[in-house]
Amino acid sequence: MQASLIHILPLTTITRERLLPVAGRVTARLNQKVSPTDVVAEAAWAREHVLIDVAGALRLSIPAADRLLRCKVGDNLPASAEVAVGRGLFPKTVRAPKEGKVIAAGGGQVLLETGETSLQLRAGLPGNVIEVVPERGVVIKTVGALIQGVWGNGRIETGVMVNLAEKPDGVLTSARLDVSMRGSIILGGMCKDAETLQAAAEVSVRGLILSSLFPSLLPLASKMRFPIMVTDGFGSLPMNSAAYRLLSTNAKREVTLNAEPYDRYTGARPEVIIPLPVTTEPASPQDAEEFAAGQTVRMRRPPSVGAIGTLITLRPGLTLLPSGLRAPAADVKMETGETVIVPLVNLEVVG
Amino acid sequence: MPVSLIEGDSLLAVDIGAATTRAVLFDVVEGQYRFVAAGHAPSTAEAPFKDVSEGVRNAIGYLQNVTGRVFLDTDRVLVTPSQPNGAGVDAFVATLSAGPTLRAVVVGLLADVSLESARRLTETVYARVVDSIGLNDPRRPDEVIDGLLTLHPDMVVVTGGTDGGASRSLQKILEPIGLASYLMPAEKRPSILFAGNQKMETEVKSMLGTLASSLHFSPNVRPSLETEDLEPAARELARLFVNVRKRQLKGVDVIDAWSSGHILPTGYATGRMMRYLSRVYGSAKGILSVDIGASGTLVAAGFKGKSTLGVYPQFGLGENLPGLLNHTTLENILRWSPLDISVGVLRDYLYQKSLYPSTIPATREDQAISQAIARECLHLSIQAARRDFPSNAASLNSRLLPLFDPILAGGGALSDSPTPGQSLLLLLDALQPVGVTTVILDQNNLLPILGAAAGRNNLLPVQVLDSGAFMSVGTVVSPAVQAAYGAQILRARLTYEDGTEARSELKFGTIEILPLPSGHGGTLTLQPAGHADVGFGPGRSGQIPVSGGALGVVFDGRGRPLDLPSDPVRRRELIKKWHWTLGG
Numbered sequence: 017m018q019a020s021l022i023h024i025l026p027l028t029t030i031t032r033e034r035l036l037p038v039a040g041r042v043t044a045r046l047n048q049k050v051s052p053t054d055v056v057a058e059a060a061w062a063r064e065h066v067l068i069d070v071a072g073a074l075r076l077s078i079p080a081a082d083r084l085l086r087c088k089v090g091d092n093l094p095a096s097a098e099v100a101v102g103r104g105l106f107p108k109t110v111r112a113p114k115e116g117k118v119i120a121a122g123g124g125q126v127l128l129e130t131g132e133t134s135l136q137l138r139a140g141l142p143g144n145v146i147e148v149v150p151e152r153g154v155v156i157k158t159v160g161a162l163i164q165g166v167w168g169n170g171r172i173e174t175g176v177m178v179n180l181a182e183k184p185d186g187v188l189t190s191a192r193l194d195v196s197m198r199g200s201i202i203l204g205g206m207c208k209d210a211e212t213l214q215a216a217a218e219v220s221v222r223g224l225i226l227s228s229l230f231p232s233l234l235p236l237a238s239k240m241r242f243p244i245m246v247t248d249g250f251g252s253l254p255m256n257s258a259a260y261r262l263l264s265t266n267a268k269r270e271v272t273l274n275a276e277p278y279d280r281y282t283g284a285r286p287e288v289i290i291p292l293p294v295t296t297e298p299a300s301p302q303d304a305e306e307f308a309a310g311q312t313v314r315m316r317r318p319p320s321v322g323a324i325g326t327l328i329t330l331r332p333g334l335t336l337l338p339s340g341l342r343a344p345a346a347d348v349k350m351e352t353g354e355t356v357i358v359p360l361v362n363l364e365v366v367g
Numbered sequence: 368m369p370v371s372l373i374e375g376d377s378l379l380a381v382d383i384g385a386a387t388t389r390a391v392l393f394d395v396v397e398g399q400y401r402f403v404a405a406g407h408a409p410s411t412a413e414a415p416f417k418d419v420s421e422g423v424r425n426a427i428g429y430l431q432n433v434t435g436r437v438f439l440d441t442d443r444v445l446v447t448p449s450q451p452n453g454a455g456v457d458a459f460v461a462t463l464s465a466g467p468t469l470r471a472v473v474v475g476l477l478a479d480v481s482l483e484s485a486r487r488l489t490e491t492v493y494a495r496v497v498d499s500i501g502l503n504d505p506r507r508p509d510e511v512i513d514g515l516l517t518l519h520p521d522m523v524v525v526t527g528g529t530d531g532g533a534s535r536s537l538q539k540i541l542e543p544i545g546l547a548s549y550l551m552p553a554e555k556r557p558s559i560l561f562a563g564n565q566k567m568e569t570e571v572k573s574m575l576g577t578l579a580s581s582l583h584f585s586p587n588v589r590p591s592l593e594t595e596d597l598e599p600a601a602r603e604l605a606r607l608f609v610n611v612r613k614r615q616l617k618g619v620d621v622i623d624a625w626s627s628g629h630i631l632p633t634g635y636a637t638g639r640m641m642r643y644l645s646r647v648y649g650s651a652k653g654i655l656s657v658d659i660g661a662s663g664t665l666v667a668a669g670f671k672g673k674s675t676l677g678v679y680p681q682f683g684l685g686e687n688l689p690g691l692l693n694h695t696t697l698e699n700i701l702r703w704s705p706l707d708i709s710v711g712v713l714r715d716y717l718y719q720k721s722l723y724p725s726t727i728p729a730t731r732e733d734q735a736i737s738q739a740i741a742r743e744c745l746h747l748s749i750q751a752a753r754r755d756f757p758s759n760a761a762s763l764n765s766r767l768l769p770l771f772d773p774i775l776a777g778g779g780a781l782s783d784s785p786t787p788g789q790s791l792l793l794l795l796d797a798l799q800p801v802g803v804t805t806v807i808l809d810q811n812n813l814l815p816i817l818g819a820a821a822g823r824n825n826l827l828p829v830q831v832l833d834s835g836a837f838m839s840v841g842t843v844v845s846p847a848v849q850a851a852y853g854a855q856i857l858r859a860r861l862t863y864e865d866g867t868e869a870r871s872e873l874k875f876g877t878i879e880i881l882p883l884p885s886g887h888g889g890t891l892t893l894q895p896a897g898h899a900d901v902g903f904g905p906g907r908s909g910q911i912p913v914s915g916g917a918l919g920v921v922f923d924g925r926g927r928p929l930d931l932p933s934d935p936v937r938r939r940e941l942i943k944k945w946h947w948t949l950g951g
């Protein structure tokens with residue numbers, strides 16, 4: 017049976033797309049070496065639109081109104097610019113209500129896009145540009161440790177990682193955060209209150225790596241301007257030992273925290289990338305694997321959500337579970353030495 | 368003598384769900400179509416696989432192992448038609464519910480008329496209405512444009528205008544939709560279904576033809592103000608849905624090609640089957656089908672040829688679970704649990720399960736939470752579906768569920784229950800049927816598959832339905848009554864085919880069973896006490912023939928509407944007792 021995979025790897029080759037949400041201009045070049053803060057692409061887009069009903073304002077038919085238009089697609093109009101002027105001794109003038117660019121004209125109407133803003137896309141991770149995606153962005157390759165999570169708030173930052181989680185089931189509280197952590201990415205544990213998130217914002221941390229988050233804090237966490245990644249889930253869950261070990265042993269290194277929301281269809285996940293120097297390029301992570309004995313696996317469902325173990329044997333046929341359900345299952349040896357029976361759909365391979 | 372143009376042909380059907388893909392083989396056995404075997408595999412719409420055809424191939428591979436027959440060639444391509452060496456199948460159909468919930472914008476003129484029809488139409492596929500644009504919309508056109516650009520709908524369903532009626536108002540509403548589409552990147556433009564004033568087809572084509580990802584037309588859902596006919600538009604919407612999925616999910620195009628276009632949304636296929644059943648088997652009572660899965664909960668009902676279909680992704684057991692709390696409370700969900708579970712544990716469960724929709728409960732507590740959520744989802748779904756049931760549907764009381772017989776139930780939460788008793792209690796709690804009804808469990812989730820198969824072979828569904836491929840749980844008698852706990856509400860006598868008798872005295876608040884095995888029949892004499900009503904009228908007695916099932920004849924004396932004790936300890940004790948009565 018094919019297995020779901022989560023990547024928690026001490027050394028691997030990581031290839032990531034960095035793309036604009038809209039078409040724009042790519043500023044990075046092929047084979048360029050980039051640092052996380054380098055701008056690789058930029059775009060401008062309008063935040064709002066203004067539809068001017070010329071025919072209605074001049075009380076004319078659509079063809080008559082179209083003949084009186086004084087602007088065309090592509091024109092940049094200042095506020096109050098003439099859009100159309102009527103006929104007669106005292107002609108009525110239709111003006112642009114605000115500055116904008118004409119993007120459609122006809123049918124007795126003119127559509128302006130206004131409030132243009134610019135967007136700069138940063139590399140987000142150090143590495144080499146191995147592909148340029150025209151008008152959209154780049155593909156960057158780097159080498160280092162990779163730790164994926166299950167929830168992210170959509171932001172990305174780079175900074176030095178500070179470990180505030182002495183153990184995998186530690187709780188991050190506001191009292192642990194102080195001004196010395198400004199500009200750092202904090203490895204915390206569980207987060208159970210809004211004060212901790214607010215304190216992190218006040219201290220100006222660059223990011224939070226949490227084992228778990230109370231669901232009630234999701235709206236606030238989503239609004240935070242720094243990236244937040246959750247490694248294991250919601251409620252009071254300790255950090256899985258594989259992620260904790262890898263993160264805590266890399267404390268004080270510069271890391272990239274890309275808290276990209278988990279998208280089960282594209283496979284995008286929030287992740288921490290820890291660039292590491294190498295002489296030879298390690299293998300890229302596997303995209304798919306079949307369940308097999310010897311694999312390191314993580315539980316996705318009670319009991320022991322998030323716990324790491326080793327798959328010992330795949331059981332033949334269907335196995336009766338304590339819930340009363342029957343399903344394909346495996347014997348898994350936990351880190352405590354205990355062996356438990358787990359349905360395969362409740363496991364994901366760590367690798 | 369052939370009774371079907373393609374008699375003797377084998378048919379392979381697959382149902383691609385959010386969590387599981389099922390492959391089912393039908394073939395002719397002793398001159399009749401039969402359900403032969405089923406195989407299943409995890410669905411592969413999601414990463415890392417990102418190709419639904421992989422899951423289909425795996426499920427067919429499982430079926431090959433079970434049957435010893437070969438359906439896929441060495442390149443894992445379906446062999447069709449069947450070969451002289453026995454490999455392959457003659458026909459292939461598919462149903463699909465996997466994929467993210469579609470974002471839909473509904474457009475119409477009047478809120479209570481065409482917009483309501485558009486809403487009902489949209490509920491026939493796995494979609495969530497994210498915006499509604501009508502004649503009385505207070506927003507300026509440019510605000511509508513910016514709203515659409517933010518929402519990025521996958522589809523727009525346009526209704527409004529009677530055939531040949533005024534078109535100017537609808538044209539004004541469509542203008543910002545066309546402009547918003549024009550501003551979107553070509554690959555992100557919505558598909559549009561126009562199901563309004565038929566005289567506007569040319570006009571709509573010229574306005575939106577080049578701006579929509581795909582533009583579909585169907586007969587008007589409201590040809591006149593008084594008439595609503597959703598079926599032709601629902602058929603076209605089903606096609607639109609598949610087209611959108613082809614863009615979103617790799618592999619759907621492969622399965623569409625294998626099936627020669629006979630791929631349908633699972634909900635639509637179920638609705639088609641229910642329409643057929645209500646025409647063939649329709650009595651004064653309606654027939655009801657429910658399906659609870661990861662993608663959504665589906666309620667299809669038939670009333671003497673008229674049918675309703677509601678697909679509710681917001682009440683699915685998968686990725687949409689956290690959104691369930693927009694419709695109910697944690698306490699409401701926990702009232703169904705036989706175990707003492709805190710609201711915090713439940714809240715965490717909802718969010719955690721949404722991360723991993725395909726996972727299953729491994730512990731007793733996890734199973735109790737899972738079943739409580741399934742009850743609440745089904746309960747909310749039937750409440751939503753009731754809005755669209757015909758007002759003249761037979762019922763004992765307008766506040767209660769209309770009379771249905773039979774009730775067909777499928778979907779992972781029901782078909783994968785450890786025992787038929789657990790499935791039945793879930794159904795009784797959530798639906799609260801009244802009167803006498805037969806409950807049938809669709810353990811292999813055949814109903815949508817038969818609906819899809821009906822498009823290729825109209826004889827197959829009839830013969831498979833009659834072949835016992837579905838599991839009868841039993842006949843359920845649910846008096847409409849409110850009484851003191853322990854008060855006698857019904858006397859029942861079951862006369863078996865051999866003349867022997869069994870009796871039961873039903874007290875309020877209890878569930879009782881009289882055994883009647885599958886394949887056996889009997890006559891049930893019911894004597895309600897007081898004003899209890901089992902369908903013969905308040906307090907009136909009667910006799911009816913009944914058929915057996917896995918549990919026999921089940922008497923649900925808990926009253927309607929079901930009023931669970933507010934004391935949590937007593938409530939949990941009672942729920943455990945009801946579980947135990949139905950076999951644990």
